[in-house]
Amino acid sequence: MVKTDVQNSQETQNTAPKSYERTEEKAANTAVRIVKQIAGELQLKASQVQTTVGLLDEGNTIPFIARYRKEMTGELDENFLRDIEERLNYLRNLEDRKLEVLRLIDEQDKLTEELQKAIEAAAKLQELEDLYRPYRQKRKTRASVAKEKGLEPLAKYLLKQPGQGSLQDEAQRFVNEEKGVNSADEAIQGAMDIVAEQLADDAKIRAWARKFTQDHAILRTEAKKKEEESVYEMYYSYQEPLKKMPPHRTLAINRGEREDVLKVALDVPAERIHEFIGRQIIQGPSVTRNVLEAAVEDAYKRLIAPSIERDVRGELTERAETHAIQIFAANLRNLLLQAPVKGETVLGVDPAYRTGCKLAVVDDTGKMLEVTVTYPTPPNNKVAEAKAAFRRLIDTYDVSLIVIGNGTASRETEQFVADLISELKSRKLKYLIVNEAGASVYSASKLAQTEFPDLDVAERSAISIARRLQDPLAELVKIEPKAIGVGQYQHDVSQKHLDESLKAVVESAVNHVGVDVNTASPSLLSYVSGINSTIAKNIVKYREENGKFGSRKELQKVPRLGAKTYEQCIGFLRVSESGNPLDNTPIHPESYDVVDKLLAELKQELAGIGSAQLKDLLHQQEPEELAPKLGIGIPTLRDILDSLQRPGRDPREELGTPIFRTDVLQIEDLKPGMELQGTVRNVIDFGAFVDIGIKSDGLVHISQLSDRFVKHPMDVVSVGDHVTVWVLNVDVKKGRVGLTMKQPQ
Template sequence: MTDEKTIHSIADTLHIQPKQVRTALDLLENGNTIPFIARYRKEATGTLDEVQLRQIKEQAEHEQALADRRETVRQAITEQGKWTDELAALLEQARRLQEIEDIYLPYKQKKKTKASIAREAGLAPLADHFWEQDSTGMPPEAAACPYLNNAFPSIEDAIQGAAYILAERLSELTPYRRWLRQALWKTAKLECSLQTEAKEASSLLTYKDFSERISTLPSHRILAINRGEARKILKVTLAENTDGHIEKLVQMALRRSSPYTQIIKNAAADSYKRLIFPQMEREIRADLTARAEKQAISVFAKNLRSLLLQPPFTGQITLGLDPGYRTGCKAAVIDTTGHVLTYGTYHLTSSEKQYKDSAHALSNIIRSYGVSLIAIGNGTASYETEQFVSNLIQNDQLDCHYIIVNEAGASVYSASDLAREELPELDVTIRGAVSIARRLQDPLAEAVKIDPKSIGVGQYQHDVNQKSLSATLDEVVESVVNYVGVDLNTASAALLQHVSGLSAATAANIIAYRNENGPFCNRQELLSVSRLGPATFTQCAGFLRIKHSEEPLDNTSVHPESYKLTKKIVEHYGLTMKDVKHAKTLRELQRKLQMNAVPILAEKLQAGEPTIRDIIEELRKPGRDVRSELPQPLTRKHILSLDELKIGAIVRGTVHNVVDFGAFIDFGLKTPGLIHRSELCNHPFHHPTDIIQVGDIIDAMIISVDAERGRIGLSMKRLRDTENA
């Protein structure tokens, strides 16, 4: 159970009421999923959305981790008999894990160090004598004489041994560590130099003689530098004001002039160079990496969400093409429900005879099966395949369009157990073409079959913490699947297992029940599925759709627990639920439904306004696919070439990927164009995803063409400036 102090801390951070935090945590602790709470417990939480609920969950877990560490530290210090009220107060005030560790540092059991060896040799009293800084004390040499032994046989050795103890003590000064940490974050720089001139260093030439303050380093640079360092191409150092920082430590250590001042100064310099700064450098580098990874994962998550929400191309016979050189282009035609009609392999880049034979065969297939859309994978030989398709459409006057599809992960899916189960009669290479075609028909249903990390949006996904990346991307998939809703009678197990409350096991049980008993007739029938009880039903039912159910609300996001309330709303307008089944009377009801009636209905029916608002939204558009309101990706009939591009020309394209430094745009060329973040717009923004999203269709002006390097620079900002001129 989360304590009240933590609840108020979370509420203050997120600018919400403690009651909302308390309720959200109670619901989560009772096994409710975030999509379910966000959608169906709005009255209880005060309409907290998924983002806020995840923030509450994450901060509660963070606070719990801090509390656990505080308790561990308290117990460890208490066992040493050194626990004080002052330590208790300091520990309670610590808000970061590092602050707790700073407090614990002097009491932490250490491995064998120079200081511990000196202590074992009995030099601690000598170090204490120096530390007292008695202005009338005897000279250091005289003070050291009684402490000579086999380990430290000379006066110089004894003084040095005591200095090691002082250095360790100075390294544990919490106020200094706090001050230095702040100073380094303000002024320190990360500096890089090349360690090799080899070919693999060419991609990192930007970081030759590189220097930038750590406070301004963007995440993509941090991750690029880390990669270069890991590959031993870059030497990376943290540059800071060593002399100034040592002087500050000396000031904090010296209390008065004494015969031991120089020993204290030497110990401070040793402490800083040997103990404090190396530890701080590791801490800062780790913190920089953690921040960069968090940002990269966040961008990946935003891009993945946009990609998964791409609208489906419904009702079209689709030809999927998985391009290739030596092994040929794999082709598969699927019908409007994703079933394979025909397939084959065609050589488009070999001899002229093979080219003509392939053109003749594919032209016949397109006409015979009524193909209206062609999906071309964007991998190897994609450009040549696009040229082939463009010529085929024009030369044979075919009534179809094509679109380039991101094929990332298709090969992973093709060789998976799931692909073998779904397409047992097809070769692994043909399964890739089927996957490419299905990605157009229903991007979400196909994408959930692939590890999100393999989908290929974002940057540096292989350099970040893989556990954190996987957890975040799984949350995105869960969020999108439940936001869109799932057809209970057609969904695969791969899709069902992401529905609120369902696991891989219950998803498999649903499929088994469906195979044995036929399509589900209504949502209540879910309770007949093995190991799917009332609690699971409550979590999942509202997100599962049944198009031809005997209960019309089963094809909406209205939860079964609100069916009675929905019927009362319909009756309020003089109709019955039977009327909802018929198009004419449904339109009559929709004309009557107005959002300004929500408060009146809430008062009359003794129900919450958020729930009534959601019900009215569903009755106004029953069975709608929220993705259908988004613009579909661009289709084409012909291909562009670099020779056709001119500076100042306007092109239309689809956003392929968004990264920290800009966005890549597919506008029909082999290489996507880049809109640098400086060319997105005139007004300030935090990140390119604030301006542009994966899947957006945009117009941009060509501002640079580098044919030799295959680079095209685009600008949205200059296009708007031209339009407004």
Template sequence: MESELYDCFDRNLVVSQIAESVKVRPAQTLAVVDLLEAGNTLPFIARYRKEATQGLDEIALRAIADALESARELADRKSTVLKTIDSLGLLTPGLRQQIETCGDKVALEELYRPFKPKRKTRAATARERGLQPLADILLRQQTLRRSRSEVLRPFVDPAKEVPNEEAAVQGASDIVAETWAEEAETRQWLLHQARQFGQIFARVKRGKQAEAQKFDTYFDYKETVRRIVSHRLLAMKRGEEEGFLNVGLQLDEESTLRQLSARLIRNPQFEFHRDLVAAVSDCYSRLLLPAAESAVMQQLKERADVEAIQVFGDNLRKLLLAPPAGPHVTMGIDPGFRTGCKVAVVDGTGKFLFNTTIYPTPPRSDVDGAAKTLLDLIARFDIDLIAIGNGTASRETDAFVADVLKSPRLKNARPITKAMVSESGASIYSASELAGQEYPDLDVTVRGAISIAHRLQDPLAELVKVDPKSIGVGQYQHDVNQAALKKCLEREVQSCVNSVGVDVNLASPSLLSHVAGIGPSLSQKIVEYRDAHGPFARRQDLLQVPKLGRKAFQQAAGFLRVRDGLEPLDNSAVHPESYSVVRKMAAKLQVDVKQMLGNTQLSSRIRPEDFTDDTIGLPTVIDIIEELSRPGRDPRKAFRAVQFADDVHALEDLKPGMILEGVVTNVTHFGAFVGLGVHQDGLIHISQLSTEFVQSPSDVVSVGEIVRVRVVEVDKERRRIALSKRDVTG
């Protein structure tokens, strides 16, 4: 009963509000809310419940899910506030209505503010000294027709630490300042002023100039609240966190005080007018401005977090969906100097076959011995691909491998593709508990070489083993809300994994854990069952896995593939709940189901409307026909290796005007970073991405994309490379 008394979650109202904010129809919103509350996952809803949602994509579904979560959090907070105020005996019908109809957390906390327990303030001390009646006189501002001394004398009491009239008026002024600062209208007015006319400033701390050179842009910087962009705010906040900058909010003090005085001081003839003017100044500088600064900074930070997290999510998605080189025998090389280059060979399924160490780079420079080792391995294992990590000694190793591939011993061999692969996060994975479980008998450095090979074969399958924050494609990822970042990145990983599909008989527990409805615990049980009983012959066999129930199977089945199994449709994205529809199609065409897979001529003869009924609608039937035409299609693009310039190995080799091929390593709000194979990424500023206006760099380039750029400037001292795509063809 008590929970119902304070329940503030109005489902119909929430659905209506979400529909309006996300700009979808209420019926669609209600359908999504129903599906989410029934335990369905976003990938499943997006792919297999299009009739219910009327075709909403995953972006809209995420927006609805987030808005629903926010609405529940707000409702829970309202319930807590109502219960707390009611326990104090101060909950009036009017206040209850204000709280129940309140639309956001900031406004809710303003309503709750007067009822919060307060820390010991100057005003509280003044009240303890009996100065509230004097403060009331000041607040009323009525002409007294008495002298100041006559008014103040009764409040002087050395025993209460009010030794004289000046102390009395000062204490009363403290109460007045706090009273004004607690007025919701006054707080809202100043907050509005701060948002409209305020400036965010940054200044270098005294004596920190030498240490803070990376923040030199912000040594004496101002930008209006209305115009400041997220990446600059986050840069300033980082400088503040590292102890180099003072960051804050400022307003035109003279103008603001004049307007504030006009709002608060009503009687210029009042005997204590001068004291009230001083109280206004104190109220503003000590109470109102810090509160406004805190609120504005919080809102700007939240906005910046959302934008930075979105950039990180977009970049991660592009990286995860990078073109796979495919199931070929691959050699992974983790380059190095003193400790040598670690070499690992894996087969087409990623299974580890062999490892060794070569020393083609200084100080040993055993080029001939290293070349012989590589050529022997190429012949022994019939190598198709060579993946080279892009860390220390990468260009030297890349040049060495290029020379090896020109060897006469390979004259009649089929072409071998070599590619530079990002090592970001590989060292963290290599030393992780997961890597130890996968390769318990191998050294950390060998695990790194294996991971490099896997990243070329299938970036998605390998990168899911690494904490996304370690992959290095974010913007201020350590400065943003970590819970929100984690949620966003987990969603992106899940979305990518499910859009590609997973071979249930080859996938690692890490990859399986991101399949809709599975998770870490079930993924481990699937692998344990597979190890004990052999490969799954049908999707239906997954129901034999302990703890994997009907709901998990429903959510996961369409995203799991069983290749060469007993049921041909198990190697497609057709959900088992729709197999009967495919069989009806096959019967109408008088063919076997197997004959329909990949046969566009047969698919084109199917009329979708002939197979709709009360349980299956046109969108699903159209999806089924499309899937039959291209079963198990991979949405990722075809693989191509970046070709770094042979004569460019270090930053010192770069010259303005050079046209080079590189790979986009990171995209931010202000531009894109491009790897050129010189151990230092160059920056294409947003203004140099195109000859046309660019709203967002992500509209033009994406992480992993191979681009041609022109070198604009090379700052060797600061190790900065300025690049441009303007007027560069190809």
């Protein structure tokens, strides 16, 4: 059958894309716009963003891009790369949502050209949802009920604002007992409900009211039961401008409200908002003016204010959570990158009262040698028996360092260990208190059960405590990051966002250090660029079945470790047993031929890597002059020269080792002005907690960190820093110590 021109025309119309639907050309234009927007926000070149987006879309990981694609991105670091990735995902999701909103409105036959342009121009998800709000399917409302009663024409009459006539007479026309409109006043009320909902759904009005609330609202809190004591007492009668609320205070108030201790409200100058809304619809004197003014007040109080308050407080909370997660992430990275303590046989102690102190000896490679239990603390107080057990382990395994977890009974155990050390002066023993946060989480995990199936939970914990000193990174990656207590309000934030951020931090730290593929656990390997948990287990299984890896190339034999994964991970894996010394460096195999050219240029051999002569020669090279000869980018050549000068280097070794102790300090020993050495344990918005060797860490308030103005404590100190502090004040009853880093005059 031959189709007519009319039929062809109709089919074309039916199959033609809508004006808002995504075509290849539109998708390309959108991609360019997104790149330009991200570049503008982050103050980067569009070419840098475009290249990064391309690399991410190809499946490259951020650690890989940051380390091995520096020339392509203009040497963007991981922070910039993650910012690009985050904004890219947000803006792409926003574009997808725009298409969905346009489709939903179009299906209602309500999509105008003006509305489409407004939706396509929306820069934020909130702005887009405001535009969609009038078209969203609603549950039954006062306005929808009024429309069912046929009062929409009366609402339009109100908005026409006639200068003459009688509103009562007009409303009388809509009285209809069958529809449930029993009087003119009821009809007017229904029409007002329709107008109020229209005002509440107006995107311009909502945006203005939201911004005004953010700028002018006062957040007030009060106690639900003032007579009850709680940690929230400072908020029992409290107020502060919303826009000045610091993140930690926002999260504290939220928690108090969630625990039903505090009542929280926003105090907003409503009259100003009434005036603005009124100006949008009220044109002057009319017979409906008074009713419209009442509708404006009702729209704000009943419909706009509660919604805007939720939005504004939601945004405030989101900013506070983002800040808290950033603090946690920075603290976690510094903790993970603590210098390992090598060459020490360690006795780990998991202290307790009733169940006794669990002891575990591990050699300098972290191998468990023996576990046992003693009872030096109350209520057992078997001190002599415990000393005999400690002495036997110390003598048998030549223990040089004792590590005590900071949990229950840690200070009594510390006193016991200090006394023991004073009796064994000839052995030159030292001890250290370590943060055992997360040790119990690891000990009860399937991973710990697999690693030590014959030990109980507490014995595994003692091993973890010992190992986290020897190699903090290798041990701490076995623990869920949020269980490592170096944050603030980590239980009050979005757990999904927290998990994503902390996983990125661990991934960054692991790849920064590099991993020995012949000793690494599946937990550690799973954080290496491109390697998932399945491939990590396959690597360990292959190693167990075939012996140690003899080269990087051998990893290509591991099941499911394909070409892309190999490219992403191999530069971060070390094979110290390899016959090729480059396999024990961060140099990627794709650059091995460049190294060959470099050594030929310098008339040196591969076997000379690590020698003093080659180090000196490499140090003298000018990357800017040498790079063109070797056909490589300057940033990559710099990395190669650095790696060849220090093969097998652990970047953590440049950091200071922990402060070891031989004697215990009591809070009663402290006096104002006393000078002490300490280790920063946690950094939060209002200061830093420092371990000075007593039961509780001392607080250096932000005002006491430096003689100069400090915007945030992290500008001055980081977790793991060794600092000199002076005692400011001591509260023995509460166990609190105030410290300062300002040297007394």
